[in-house]
Amino acid sequence: MLEIEDLTTTYGPVRAVDGVNLTVAPGAITAVLGANGAGKTTLLRTVSGLVRPRSGRIRMQGKDITRSPAELTVRGGLALVPEGGGVITELTVAENLRLGALWRGDRADRAHALREVCELFPPLEQRLSRPASTLSGGERQMLAIGRALMSRPRLLLLDEPSLGLAPMITARIMQVLRDLRASTGLTVLLVEQNARSALSIADDGVVLSLGQVVMTAPAEALLTDEALRHAYLGF
Template structure:
């Protein structure tokens, strides 16, 4: 998480999804999905419930196999790699409902997340950087996960992902159940991280306005297919598209 290390990685993190088809059992959910993210770009993945957002993120992380198509990170084909190997190569997923061990303290959660990336003083520096990014966690470092507020748990889930120093951060509904002020703080932190450290972010969100307020682009899914891929401002201005697929 150090400035020099982050700067060395700012040119990495180019993600491409090429003709991806995936699903559960015998039924495809994603159909020939293609789009790309540039290093440091935030892309909002939009669509109604059942559009395929979670399926896409799970397939990206290796939790679901692709039936066809290719996922590349900086030109490397990830499609056949195991979840653990994808994580080591720089893919981090924060699933819906967060990824916090409720019985462990904030500090223990962060140490657990840092085990395979950092050692010794580097681990202490990485944890310190998370506390500086999310100050409420520093005040609650000795509190168990189940004692945290919803916003604090989401910050901790993000901290656990960021401490692995990913190239690509995939987030599934991070604003779910949170107060507007907390959402603004978390999304603001995501925007700053992407800009300062070159982190590539794929943000699946039902909160369309908040997501597009920090995203460079939006990719709109409908029934597992890409129906729009455009700059955020264009999507917000396109009332026909918004009414047809986003409900506002």
């Protein structure tokens, strides 16, 4: 689904992503882990087209998207949920969700996608007419994920979906990702500081440190590698 080759992204003299190579298989959940400043968010922003890389290649389903504008990567089947969700608080929950499918021409399919999101996140259905500003932190994260799903992506990028949320809400979101992968074949690239939670649902894990990949392995292997966990993952 996704191939990243020798990807480097810089902010002035700083190499936030430094020669990263990464492959994400179709229908897999891949967790990108590491401490603050490891380059995780920059990696997602580069893949999604929000930041231009200095060098390297990004391919999605074999198509080079390295320098594609963000709006074209969305139309090509990629969706990003940024850190903090980024919902528009002045709009209602329903309006936020409809934004996710605004570019899709099939109104019937948009309505069907809205029903599917409400089934995944029942609290949103009860609040469709309310301003997003009235939602709790967990509900806003559900809304951000739901909005991304409205575009019916094949590849979903998630940046710190559990940030600041109660453990019960985090568990619910992780379960939704697992269910979506099982039911739709959705491919997920998941950035998380809560490494234990991310690895519990992931197939594979990638550990970043100072913009570089220090290890790529099956999720189970990362969970059982005590030295690596202590050095890079904080548990």
